[in-house]
């Protein structure tokens with residue numbers, strides 16, 4: 001059975017962007033939801049920049065500035081993964097000492113061919129290098145550098161997700177350290193969620209299937225397992241994941257086109273959907289969708305969040321169509 005976080009830890013949420021470019025509306029919505037979940041529970045909220053790869057110069061600063069401009073605040077300093085290499089090494093060494101790590105020399109193609117065989121979970125690593133002898137390993141080391149994989153002692157794990165409920169998925173011998181020496185996402189995410197005291201992980205539902213692997217690894221490292229809320233993604237009108245090429249979708253693009261921050265926040269509020277603010281401080285102002293993070297928080301309740309993806313119509317087309 002999965003462990004749950006000790007009740008003694010105060011609630012703590014996080015947002016952990018990869019600094020590969022500007023955040024788009026879907027990312028901003030997920031960040032706001034993570035912040036709303038945490039703050040509405042009276043919790044802490046922490047920030048982490050996942051800058052071990054896919055780094056675009058200046059992107060982290062731009063992302064943090066956008067999040068702050070929307071009214072998201074966070075506790076303590078932003079954690080940059082590039083400063084955490086000794087902690088990742090220590091985690092791998094702990095697992096190594098327990099016999100839970102092995103070298104893998106497989107190429108992508110070898111894995112694809114082996115994992116499409118008619119047994120085992122689809123896409124799961126078939127364990128080719130698990131049983132290599134020391135002399136076989138020595139011979140393979142001379143040919144190519146090894147990745148390090150977890151020697152998993154289960155083939156599935158169950159987590160609790162706010163939307164998906166009790167969610168079980170495959171756990172295979174996933175990569176901890178890539179063969180270029182980079183620490184893998186599944187490892188660093190777990191080590192840092194533990195280090196930052198994260199008790200609730202709110203992120204896009206494209207990562208739901210990673211949660212059982214990460215939760216299993218957390219138990220092996222003696223870390224608490226957070227609760228999860230994998231929120232529906234933002235999609236374009238073709239039903240594909242929202243991307244920069246889908247028009248004006250970043251804060252800078254929208255603002256350059258004359259869309260105010262309040263309008264952007266109303267758009268996101270409508271997508272969640274949050275109820276309108278009916279009166280503020282005794283004023284009888286006309287009801288409006290929340291247009292600041294603080295207003296969003298004042299009406300937020302997790303059980304109202306829609307379960308369907310947010311289909312983003314180019315907001316510029318939308319805002320000019322009805323003037």
Ligand code: GLU
Pocket residue numbers: 015016017018050189202203207
């Ligand atoms: N850095 C990941 C991303 O930007 C998110 C990872 C996570 O939230 O666990 O997609």
